[in-house]
Amino acid sequence: MAIGNALGPIISAFIVGVAQWRWLFCIPLFILITLPFYRKNLGEEQDEQGDPVKLDWIGGGLLASTVTLLLLGVTSGTWWFAIGGLLALVLFIARIRSAAKPFIQPELFRNKSYSLLLTIAFLISGIGFSLYPLSPLLLAHVHQLPPSWIGFAMVPGAVASAILGRKGGKLADLKGNLYLFFVASGLLLTCFALLSTFTGITYVFIAIFLIFGNVGQTFMMVAMSNSVSVTLPKKQAGVGMGLYMMLNFIAGGMASGVYGKVVDLGSNVHWNPANIYPNGIIYSNIFLVLAALLVGILMFYYSQVGRANRKSIKLEG
Numbered sequence: 001m002a003i004g005n006a007l008g009p010i011i012s013a014f015i016v017g018v019a020q021w022r023w024l025f026c027i028p029l030f031i032l033i034t035l036p037f038y039r040k041n042l043g044e045e046q047d048e049q050g051d052p053v054k055l056d057w058i059g060g061g062l063l064a065s066t067v068t069l070l071l072l073g074v075t076s077g078t079w080w081f082a083i084g085g086l087l088a089l090v091l092f093i094a095r096i097r098s099a100a101k102p103f104i105q106p107e108l109f110r111n112k113s114y115s116l117l118l119t120i121a122f123l124i125s126g127i128g129f130s131l132y133p134l135s136p137l138l139l140a141h142v143h144q145l146p147p148s149w150i151g152f153a154m155v156p157g158a159v160a161s162a163i164l165g166r167k168g169g170k171l172a173d174l175k176g177n178l179y180l181f182f183v184a185s186g187l188l189l190t191c192f193a194l195l196s197t198f199t200g201i202t203y204v205f206i207a208i209f210l211i212f213g214n215v216g217q218t219f220m221m222v223a224m225s226n227s228v229s230v231t232l233p234k235k236q237a238g239v240g241m242g243l244y245m246m247l248n249f250i251a252g253g254m255a256s257g258v259y260g261k262v263v264d265l266g267s268n269v270h271w272n273p274a275n276i277y278p279n280g281i282i283y284s285n286i287f288l289v290l291a292a293l294l295v296g297i298l299m300f301y302y303s304q305v306g307r308a309n310r311k312s313i314k315l316e317g
């Protein structure tokens with residue numbers, strides 16, 4: 001995994017350098033090769049009686065329609081897609097409440113701890129994902145780097161997150177998920193503050209700033225995954241974590257559309273008084289807002305999860 005995370009930006013930079021960026025979208029097609037192996041090794045899911053579980057195709061189709069239409073609505077700015085996505089969501093909720101074997105058990109959302117952490121994870125993913133679309137745009141628009149060099153500028157952050165990813169898991173085991181959440185938040189805040197303040201500095205420093213952000217985002221995903229998983233009973237763990245991962249992808253897709261729209265709008269007003277660079281004002285403002293949002297989520301997370309942890313310690317004592 002570490003090798004893959006490190007080589008990803010390098011391969012992308014090579015493809016963009018010798019061909020067009022559109023060829024990057026062909027790479028995910030290779031996952032089709034792995035499908036027969038997944039089918040062979042995972043087998044069929046069975047219910048409590050040992051019978052094969054029948055897939056709720058209607059519920060799955062409504063969920064897929066909801067996700068697709070909402071993403072199209074955000075990325076294209078078309079209200080009809082968004083309205084269609086909301087309608088599909090209403091039908092999906094009605095389906096899982098009425099079907100004998102729904103695609104997602106509605107009891108899952110009656111778990112208040114799980115629902116709360118799912119919401120926090122959705123927001124955190126949208127904030128942390130900003131580094132992936134905004135960093136290349138910043139390097140291209142402000143620093144005028146060619147696509148191939150943009151890929152190489154993002155390599156140090158990818159390498160650092162790949163190498164230190166396991167360290168995040170060990171920190172969670174030793175110090176707890178709350179501790180890792182604070183460490184991850186501190187790294188992300190450092191990255192956002194530096195990017196907001198020194199937007200126009202040489203791209204070498206931008207690459208260094210991205211190391212804090214990439215490692216912080218990796219640690220954050222570990223902390224949130226662990227926090228979400230412990231709220232689920234064993235029989236709901238598979239579906240619950242699958243839904244959590246899906247929401248991460250949805251948050252990233254929606255956030256990319258929003259960030260792209262905001263960059264297109266531009267700005268002539270510095271919101272960060274410490275930023276002295278005339279170029280890239282909109283990027284400085286975006287990272288400043290993201291830092292403020294992250295502080296708000298951090299305080300909310302601590303008030304909810306931290307309080308629950310303190311209660312648990314008192315009960316054990």
